[in-house]
Amino acid sequence: MAQTGQSTGGRPLSPHWQVWRWHVTMAASILHRLAGMGLYLGLLILAGWALSLELGPDAFGAYAGALASPVGSVILFLIVLGWLFHLANGLRHLFWDIGKGFRPRTADATAWLAIAFAILGTVGVVAALLAKGKL
């Protein structure tokens, strides 16, 4: 940190990732963007799926087969996980927009809740699919 004075003209640096204590609200914020980008990709996959359904049995069979492959299954699993997280964390954002939930303890607790909801919800979806013999 001895050189910071030179590069900033003596002014203090803004918080830097090397000195930035990990906290759950930060993790939730990063995960929200990651999940959002993944879901955008998921919608493109959904659009391709709709197209294959319109094109006919062969196209649909190939598309559904790719989604059922190991790689496809992992992608679908991550989409469900990201979807449930983005949904729960998006609800936090909507509450912030009306001025609620900003107290640090509340924000920390709701961040953990969103993460727990995503994990438990995904386990629930997988369990439901297993129970119906679809996995």
Added chain:
Amino acid sequence: MTGLVTPLRRARGLGSAKHGVGHFIGQRVSAVALLLLSPWALWTGAHLAGRDYGAVRGWFGSPVNASLLILVVLAGLYHGQLGMRVIIEDYIERPLTRTLLLIANAFVAALAATIATVSILGVMFGGAG
């Protein structure tokens, strides 16, 4: 305050004309729409998992199911396009790269929305195929 220019004259054309919050509001309204649509979409995905071609076509032969799926795709791509725009604007500094990515983002969202809508309508009107 210099010369004869009034504060109003100085401010005109420089700031929001009440359109600046369009992105913010659009993001929130589509978020609420997706919040309401997600339970149906998630349930439908689980319901259709592993079904064959005829069964899936039959499901979207229903105008209600077809309409809800179109709403999911359109609200989702609109919401996703707005979000991706913010991410590009935040992280891509070079003006040319940024502009090209923003145009690509708009094109991809519009193309996917069109393909999905036309396909779903085709399935709905085409019957069991």
